[in-house]
Amino acid sequence: MYKMETGRFGEIDVDEEKIFDFKNGILAFEESKKFIILNSAKESFFWLQSVDDPKLSLPCINPDIIAENYEVNLSDEQFAEINVDENSEMIVLCVVRIPENIRESTVNLIAPIIINATAKQGMQVVMENTDYNVRHRLFE
């Protein structure tokens, strides 16, 4: 455990055991390779906090609260990128974009953040062969 000064949350405790390696970063932030998940005040709402860029954090939600039976549709090769096997414990988060008017908020269902918690590896993939889109509105 060590302390890190973040841009958004001030000083936080980082548990090395809970750092996930993103070998390709995430889209638009390819140089950021290590992330942790910070809990928020509410279940299903999280911050994906970069460890190598303390200023970088993205609000995310568990997509299940928005899309019933949310389906991650990836090829075996894509799952192999983060060494997923039948015993892997998986975490799936979707990035939320929150404009000034929060009723315009959208969640990116086509490009989930997928984490193999067992192998401590993660990636963001823009899925193919899916009907989800980039800007799914949180409010009608």
Next chain:
Amino acid sequence: MLILSRKKDDRIMIGDDIVITIVDCEENRVKIGIDAPKNVRVFRKELLDTQEDNRAAALSAAEGFDELMKTINKK
């Protein structure tokens, strides 16, 4: 916008060196092959939109996220 009707294996030329091939066509999905010079960058639009939205998400105010949690009536 130019709209063309094409069938499987038909091709479209864009300029002198970009060739679009309709590889396969199902009810809801079209498979497209693109031959283009290396300096022409070809992306799925969702990828660019995801980059843009990741940047926007990183700039989202924490207060907005707090407000969102209160407004969304699910756990």
